[in-house]
Amino acid sequence: MKNVFNSVFFILDYENIECDFVLLEGDYLSLYYRGDYGQSYDRILDIINYAKEKGYQLLSNPFEIYEVDNRDTIRSEEFLTEIQVRIQTN
Incomplete structure (x- = not known):
């Protein structure tokens, strides 16, 4: 199904905060x-x-990181999105 999200997460600069989601180490x-x-x-x-x-x-579902989004600019042509997926390279 198009444009349906399983979850949302935030990347924070805090070290002593309880998390309920962890990005696993890997490639x-x-x-x-x-x-x-x-x-x-x-x-x-x-x-x-x-x-x-x-x-x-593929070892995970793809996820998006909004590097530049609507909090940074109202011009959608300036949005910068990164998509990542965890993989196993044989």
């Missing part, structure tokens, strides 16, 4: 794109297809 495949969020679904498919082409095993 992550990363893809950056600029522009509005309407392209997220297609970019996620791009990173999944790239991983399959390279023979990488």
Whole structure:
């Protein structure tokens, strides 16, 4: 299903804060794109297809990190989103 999220997390600079989510150590495949969020679904498919082409095993669901978003600018062409997925490289 398009544009449905399983969870939301925040990356904080605090060390002594209780967390209910941990990003596991390992290798992550990363893809950056600029522009509005309407392209997220297609970019996620791009990173999944790239991983399959390279023979990488996906170890997690892809997730997005909004490097520059609507809190930083109202111009969607300036948005910068990173998509990551944990992989196993054989």
